[in-house]
Every structure is written in C-alpha cells, then in structure tokens.
Amino acid sequence: MIKKEFKVILISLIVSFVLTGAKFxxxxxxxxVAILSDALESIINVVAGAFACYSIYLSSKPKDENHPYGHGKVEFFSIGFEGAMIFIAGCLILVKAISYFFSPHELHKVDSGIYIIAFTSVVNYVLGKYLVNQxxxxxxxxxxxxGHHILTDAYSxxxxxxxxxxxxxxxxxxxxxxxxIIMAILILTKGYQLMRRSISGLMDxxxxxxxxxxxxxFSANRSPRMIDVHNMRVQQYGNNYHIDCHITMPYYLSLAETHDEISRLEKLVNEQLFSGEAEFFIHMDPCTPNxxxxxxxxxxxxxxxxxxxxxxxxxxxxxxxAKHNEATT
Structure with a gap:
C-alpha cells in the first residue's frame, strides 16, 4: 500500500515539474503577470510533491520506542508545509500584481499563452482527480x-x-x-484551509x-451486556487511528468474557471502517445498581x-x- 502511495505521489511530482516549466x-x-502568478503557484506543486514523497516514506516506518504511535502525524505536517508554501506564493503573487499598476508593460502573443495554459489546466484537472480518488x-x-491543491490550480x-x-x-x-489579484486571493484561501487542516490534526x-x-x-452491533459507552476519544496518525473509550458491563462477567466483547468490536471497526489500523485502549467499568x-x-x-x-x-x-445514568440524572 505504501509503495502504491509513493508511486502515485512520484507521478504527481514529475507531471507538476513538467507543467511548471510549460507555464514559465x-x-x-x-x-x-497573471500567467506568472499561475507559474509561481505551480512551483509550490513541485516543492509540496517532493515533501509529500518524504512524508509518505517516513509515515510508512513502523512504530518504535521513540514513536509508540508510529510516524503517521508527519502527514499533517506535510499538508501544513504545503499550505504555508501556497500562502507565501499567494502573497508574492499579490505583490507582483499590485506592482503592475505602478509599472505596466505590454503583452505579447496572448493566443500562444492561452493554448499553453489550457493544456496545463486539462492535465492538472486529470492529475488532481486521480490523486483525490487514490x-x-x-x-x-x-x-x-x-490532489485538492492541484485541482485548485486547474480551476484557477x-x-x-x-x-x-x-x-x-x-x-x-x-x-x-x-x-x-483574484487568483492570489483564491490561493491565499486554499493555503489557509490546508494550514487549518494541518493544525487540527497536529492538535488532535x-x-x-x-x-x-x-x-x-457500535450501536448496530451492540451486545446486551454493553450497558454504556462513554469518554470516547479518537486520534488520527496518518492512515491509522487510536480509539479510547470506557465500556460499562455487568460486574460479574469474567475477564475472558469482557475480552471477547472488546476483541469483537476491534475486529468490526478494523474490517468495516478503516483500511489502515485502528488501535483500541478500552477501560472496562463494572455496572452499578443505578x-x-x-x-x-x-x-x-x-x-x-x-x-x-x-x-x-x-x-x-x-x-x-460520564456513565449514561450519571449523564441523564
């Protein structure tokens, strides 16, 4: 799976490099200056693609003593880096566009520019859709x-x-x-959105x-012995998830019986929800008369x-x- 992910991002990097050259x-x-703005944004595609290659390599490394939850969080750092680069590019484009009003210049062979940009737009759209689907x-x-970044590039x-x-x-x-200027505003917005996504992931x-x-x-596969589930927390580490929760069950059940219930839930979540790995830390609470x-x-x-x-x-x-009887009294 990681090899496929790396192969896909490598294709994106090569295509982005070629299209950037075409735009320049x-x-x-x-x-x-508008075409220059588009070309500057495409440089970010190349830089972000290169960084994404490294982040995919790093996130594929197994857990170790220093990283007990794995290295998947680097992917959030990757999209944050990409968002920051996009934001910087938007600022540069805005400055360049405003400076045009003070020192305008003549345009040449606009028709040739249209053909080249049209070609890059089509290729970027196909590439962006491919990356999002993959x-x-x-x-x-x-x-x-x-993929969403490259689609934004195609739309702009x-x-x-x-x-x-x-x-x-x-x-x-x-x-x-x-x-x-309009393109710069759209680029700044996209950069902000990616940075926001990165921060939310890094801050869990x-x-x-x-x-x-x-x-x-859980509800669809609820066992009668599962009296309640509470204090659930879900954290994402790249393609993997870490899930904490408390489950209240009859106090007279044996350790083996409660373990079987938990194992059943873990198997369901990993088979039906995530293609990565969902790791559970479940605290068992004994029931009370309430x-x-x-x-x-x-x-x-x-x-x-x-x-x-x-x-x-x-x-x-x-x-x-809080247990359900505590939360509803």
Missing part, C-alpha cells in the same frame, strides 16, 4: 490534500484563460493584474464524522431495578466522561 515558458512568451481509496491525507488556470481571452478580444491589458482535533461512524457501528434502568441483559441475576428504557448512543452520551 508561457510567461516568457506573453509577459503576462487518496480516498488507499486512504492517504497526503495524496488527497495534494481556467479563470486565467477567461481573463486572457478577454484581453485578446478587448485589448484591455488592465484585466491581467486584476485577474492575478476530533473528526466528528469518524466518531459518528464508530458510534453507528444502571439497571437501561441495562439490556434479560434475566440478570443481580438486577435491583426494573428495566425502563433503552438509551440510544450518540455524541451526547458517548463523548462525555
């Missing part, structure tokens, strides 16, 4: 992030083509820096969509209160560090 060729032919299939946040190139066509038919060269921000999937799977009201165990030998209602599991009662 278009700039030297036309002297368009990133979801593997899965890999590095490939997905790189389409906007650039529209601007060049307007210049070609109207002769208003002022459109050139205006288009460059909870992905609620993943939490909802885990809760739904939990009898929503305990699903029929003919419980130690029941002290009659069953009243089944409590459905959701974020409100699975995430807090």
């Amino acid at each position: 060729g278009a700039y030297f032919v036309t002297h368009s 990133g979801k299939k593997i899965p890999s946040i590095t490939l997905t992030g790189n 190139s389409i906007g650039l083509i529209v601007a060049l066509l307007l210049i070609q038919f109207t002769g208003y060269t002022i459109i050139d820096p205006i288009a460059s 921000e909870t992905d609620m969509q993943v939490v909802d999937k885990i809760i739904a799977l 939990g009898c009201e929503h305990c699903l165990v029929e003919a419980c030998p130690v029941r002290q209160h009659p069953f009243e209602r089944r409590i459905e599991w959701d974020r409100n009662n699975v995430l807090p560090n």
Whole structure:
C-alpha cells in the first residue's frame, strides 16, 4: 500500500515539474503577470510533491520506542508545509500584481499563452482527480490534500484563460493584474484551509464524522451486556487511528468474557471502517445498581431495578466522561 502511495505521489511530482516549466515558458512568451502568478503557484506543486514523497516514506516506518504511535502525524505536517508554501506564493503573487499598476508593460502573443495554459489546466484537472480518488481509496491525507491543491490550480488556470481571452478580444491589458489579484486571493484561501487542516490534526482535533461512524457501528452491533459507552476519544496518525473509550458491563462477567466483547468490536471497526489500523485502549467499568434502568441483559441475576428504557448512543452520551445514568440524572 505504501509503495502504491509513493508511486502515485512520484507521478504527481514529475507531471507538476513538467507543467511548471510549460507555464514559465508561457510567461516568457506573453509577459503576462497573471500567467506568472499561475507559474509561481505551480512551483509550490513541485516543492509540496517532493515533501509529500518524504512524508509518505517516513509515515510508512513502523512504530518504535521513540514513536509508540508510529510516524503517521508527519502527514499533517506535510499538508501544513504545503499550505504555508501556497500562502507565501499567494502573497508574492499579490505583490507582483499590485506592482503592475505602478509599472505596466505590454503583452505579447496572448493566443500562444492561452493554448499553453489550457493544456496545463486539462492535465492538472486529470492529475488532481486521480490523486483525490487514490487518496480516498488507499486512504492517504497526503495524496488527497495534494490532489485538492492541484485541482485548485486547474480551476484557477481556467479563470486565467477567461481573463486572457478577454484581453485578446478587448485589448484591455488592465484585466491581467486584476485577474492575478483574484487568483492570489483564491490561493491565499486554499493555503489557509490546508494550514487549518494541518493544525487540527497536529492538535488532535476530533473528526466528528469518524466518531459518528464508530458510534453507528457500535450501536448496530451492540451486545446486551454493553450497558454504556462513554469518554470516547479518537486520534488520527496518518492512515491509522487510536480509539479510547470506557465500556460499562455487568460486574460479574469474567475477564475472558469482557475480552471477547472488546476483541469483537476491534475486529468490526478494523474490517468495516478503516483500511489502515485502528488501535483500541478500552477501560472496562463494572455496572452499578443505578444502571439497571437501561441495562439490556434479560434475566440478570443481580438486577435491583426494573428495566425502563433503552438509551440510544450518540455524541451526547458517548463523548462525555460520564456513565449514561450519571449523564441523564
């Protein structure tokens, strides 16, 4: 799987390098500041691709004493680095576009620039879609992030083509820096989004969509002996996940019986939710008489209160560090 991920990002790196050269060729032919903006952003594709190659290599290394959760978090650093580079490129493009108003220059062979940029836009779109699809299939946040960045590059190139066509038919060269400024704003926005994604991953921000999937799977395969699940925490390390939670079960069960229940859940999550590895740390809590009201165990030998209602599991009662009877009293 890692070899495939590395192969995909290497293809992206080579294609991005060729397209960057083509865009700079278009700039030297036309002297368009908007085309230069597009070319500067493409440099980031090359730099980010190279860094992504290294991050994929590093994230594939096994766990060791210094990195007990593996090296997967480097992928968050990778997309943060890419986002920062994109943001810097956006700032440079903005400065270059504004300077045009103080020192305008004549454009040349705009039609040639249109053909070159149109070609790079099509190739980038195909490449971006390929990376996003592969990133979801593997899965890999590095490939997905790189793919979304390249798709943004393709879309901005389409906007650039529209601007060049307007210049070609109207002769208003002022459109050139205006288009460059719009592109710079879009690039700055994308850079911010990638940095935000990186920070959230490095700070272990909870992905609620993943939490909802885990809760739904637990609920669909709920054993009557699982009285409640609470204090759930989910952390992502590259393609792998670390899941903590507390599960309340009848106090009279043997260690072997509780272990079998936990093993069943681990197997379900790894087989049905993640193509990577989900590691569990589950703390077992013994039941108390207060939990009898929503305990699903029929003919419980130690029941002290009659069953009243089944409590459905959701974020409100699975995430807090409180048993269901404590959270609802």
